[in-house]
Amino acid sequence: MTAIVRSLLAVAIVAAAGTALATANAVTAPRRVLTVCADPNNLPFSNRAGEGFENRIATLLAKEMNADINYVWWAQRRGYVRNTLTEAKCDIWPGVASGVDMVTTTKPYYRSxxxxxxxxxxxxxxxxxxxxxxxxxxxxxxxxxxxxxxxxxxxxxxxxxxxxxxxxxxxxxxxxxxxxxxxxxxxxxxxxxxxxxxxxxxxxxxxxxxxxxxxxxxxxxxxxxxxxxMTYDISMGVRRNTPAVQSEVETILAKQAGEVAAILAEYHVPRVAGAGTQ
Structure with missing residues (x-):
């Protein structure tokens, strides 16, 4: 076997090993997950079957993030924030009045x-x-x-x-x-x-x-x-001290403002002019 052939064979082996390693890493690397706090029985906003408009908007966010979506289901009663976002059980809480206490809110995506x-x-x-x-x-x-x-x-x-x-x-x-x-x-x-x-x-x-x-x-x-x-801007709630998540969600909501508006119209959500009008 000539030196040239041996060199080419060595390069091929190294390349194959690199490809195999990259493939293995691609298979084993965990996908990103967007975890959403939501009420399992609160149409038109959300339910466990994913039929609410906030379910639809959360799915849109996850798609844009190239992430899987996971839900933490919790009835929106007293203690909702304390038992969800405050305990870092989820990343976002859709449908929060802008500026509400206890959570950080994104720029509004509609006003009703x-x-x-x-x-x-x-x-x-x-x-x-x-x-x-x-x-x-x-x-x-x-x-x-x-x-x-x-x-x-x-x-x-x-x-x-x-x-x-x-x-x-x-x-x-x-x-x-x-x-x-x-x-x-x-x-x-x-x-x-x-x-x-x-x-x-x-x-x-x-x-x-x-x-x-x-x-x-x-x-x-x-x-x-x-x-x-009687009118309120509506935002996504995010955990405190997660500015990267807040910024990413705001960017996607702005980019997909037309799709968000179409979802709201499909669910007959009354929208009024103001800060939340995209």
Whole structure:
């Protein structure tokens, strides 16, 4: 065997070994995983089957990151942040009001509003909190806790003395049933109440699915007094001290703003002009 042949053979062996090592590394290197905190029973936002619009947006993020997606399921009750992001169990929490305490939030990716939901066959279009019709109608309002005055619309109604004709619906509802927040929209469709004052994404989604035609209109005024805004920018929550994740998520949301907008439209999410409008 000549020296040249031996040299070529040695090069081939080294090259083959390098290829085999690279292949082995490619096979054994773990894929990146994006871990998402989400509620398993909270349409239109998320559920365990991945049918919510926040599921869809999280999947879009994972695809852009070339990552697999993993969920930490936790009902959005008191202690949600403490038991998820604070304990570093996940990377992101979709659908957080921008600037909320306890977490870092990304730049907003949409802005929505509370809405009035009424039956289309009832003469209740064009409502505002100052409309005298609200004093005569059966009004449903969402509650977070035992105190019915703990949401901005409940405060707006109470400030005007609209109390005795108001019925509270727990935001979380009966968690043993699917889609518990839908109960307030079902009550409008059945005629149990005349007006529901609900967060826009929930109202838009369930009104579109109602067997009875419902109308969905933004509440006015958008700022009640000096303390109660009715519109909010919505962001992704990320763990504190993870600026790289925050920056990456913001970059993807900006790049895919058109796709995000299409997803929101598909779920009938009311969007209003403002900081969250991409």
């Amino acid at each position: 509003t509370y809405v009035f939901v009424t039956r289309a066959d009832k003469p209740l279009s064009g409502l505002s909190f100052d409309d005298a019709r609200l004093k005569r109608a059966k009004v449903g309002v969402q509650m977070v806790g035992a105190d019915a005055s703990n949401t901005p619309p409940a405060h707006a109604l109470a400030r005007r003395g609209i109390i005795d004709n108001v019925r509270g619906f727990m935001l979380y509802g009966d968690y043993a049933k699917p889609n518990p927040p839908a109960a307030i929209i079902d009550a409008v469709a059945s005629g149990e109440i005349d007006v529901a004052v609900v967060w826009g994404p929930l109202g838009g989604y369930f009104a579109a699915k109602s067997p009875v035609e419902l109308r969905v209109e933004p509440v006015t005024p958008q700022l009640d007094g000096a303390s109660w805004p």
